[in-house]
Amino acid sequence: MMARKTVGSGARFRPVLDTKVSELLKAYPEMIEVLARFNKHFELLRRPVLRKLMTPLVTIEKAARTAQVDPREMLAEIYRAIGEPVPPEWGTSDPPTEAPTAPMPEDLWNLPDDQRLILDVREQVRAGEEPYHRIMQAVGALKGTQVLQLCNIFEPVPLYDVLEQRGFAHWTERRGPEEWWVTFYRPARPLENASTSSTSQAAPAAAEAPLVVDARGLEPPQPMARILEALPKIEAGGQLLAMTDRRPMLLYPKLEDRGFKYATAETANGWFETRIWK
């Protein structure tokens, strides 16, 4: 459920997907910086003439599509920049293919470097060449449990189906306006996965999706507050996945005091994911 109209509660102007970029910039001129981080073309909006010309026509949703980002992600980023709480329903509702910031799958945690084959096709794609052949060669060269990390200037959606037929799952991260990292890996079978953690028996991970708290982009101590507030929502046998910008050192004693167990992993692009369970 998402509001389609501008929510104007009190004095504060709260943009929604249909809000025109011009309205947004009128209320928060500094949002140009936020938009420019998504796509360098938005830098043009710094020029008043272009801003007048372009922004009355464009909604935040359209702007996000132009920048090839999830509109809700852009809106969430704008909310963080304004300092408003991000409505929780924008955080996690999408399947991993559409949400570029989906949490790292458990299979990829603690993956040693020699298990990664990295293929950067950005230069090739920019030069107008077709990288398909090179990618499939790389996939063919994968041994055992090795994974392929592909870097491209856009999200290579057609490739997902092709490689799925070959038994590969994928995990996508957008690290920059023209930097998409997709990790193709063979998902672990329950019998192969004889790790020590008791949670590994919950093999179909998608079926039992954990409660996710995205506490990134918040100033301390807010991440801790968000996570602690969510603890009572963990159902029996369930777990909570907390995403933070830093290793939540001060959270651990609080979790222990409240009788929770936890494990933290650093993701490839810098944030931390802490799983919390009873």
Added chain:
Amino acid sequence: MPARQPSLWVPLRYFIVAQGAFLTALFWAPFHVSDLLDFYYQGHDLALTHLLTLGWITMTIMGASFQLVPVALETTLYSERMARWQFWLMLVGITAMVGHFWIGRHPGMAWGAALVLLAVILFLINMGRTLWRLARWDVIAMHVAAALAYLTATAVLGNLMALDKIYDFLGGQVLRTIHAHAHLAGIGWITMMIFGAGYKLIPMFSLSELGEERLPHWEFWALNIGLFGLFWSLLFQSVWVVFFALLVSLAIGLFLWKIRKVLRTRRRPRLDWGLRHAVSAMIYLGMVTILGTWLATGWVPGDEFGARLAFGYGFLALFGWVSVMIIGMMYKIIPFLVWHHRYSDLVGLRPVPLATQFLGEAVPRVGFWLLHAGIVITVGGLILESSVGIQAGTIGLSLAGVSFGVSLIRIYRHLIPRLTPLPEANTAEA
């Protein structure tokens, strides 16, 4: 094993004493304009300087280190007991030093300096053992380690200078030694520590990222080599002083450039009062650097004016750069510390206020402008030898001190549940 934050009182007692020392200095100044018109090498000014550098600045950095180093470097403080002993040694040592500087009794001053050195050694051991456990040394840990080394060197040199007053064995010109001692403290200990902490805290508070660490590494080495050279060329009055001053300026420029990049990529456009203080402090840092490089060239019209300029330079460094930066960081760190102590165990169980709500808007805003007016007018008065300027400026600074004190009380009162009751009673009845 989880790293535990040391208990509240370990850092808090340092902060409270430091803030007391700062306010004392601010309220002292308007009544001693004649001392500030005098040459800076005299007992009262040295007492004031050490009240600020040790009482305010060093105590704050020590307290903040106990709070932040374990968290920032993901480890645990080696010994809380040592931190408590160190506190009392510092307190007695600084009181003795400042008091005896004031009345001009050298043996008592030397005795106080020895206690401070002892406290510094405890701090060195405690932090050293904490850093020793680090698996991975990043550029922040390098800054902290270097700052600790320079703090120790400053304290050792200070003790030698104190003993020299009694036994007269160092020889040479005392002013050179003072300049070397001051720069070792100001650049090696204080600025080095603020740079290291800044790389961690400014991205954290502005919701940005430090990014690649190449510039900070260059800054680190330029600052170290520059300071090393600056120290010896000040001590022996070498012509190389200009070269090393420029090297230090380069390092400072790299730091400011890096922080500029960090702030430009921040996710929250609005700067809060803590960060506004920090940013304005960095503008002063640029001014201090230019002034210092000018002094290093020696191209000043007349020795008398050079001495006034040096006084203004020292004042601008201590107040404009360091104190404004510390006030800004305190506006971020203390609400966090207080919130963590009072409310973190209640989160999720009952509604609690946000740490960012403690400070408010109006009081820090008024304090911010009073502080800047006070600093600029006082520095002008010091350089131009204007008693009216110094009087007006120091009054502005005292008023800024009142506002800082009020802000602190508003934060600290959350430690006392009686003064800040939670709305829990209502929810219980409902």
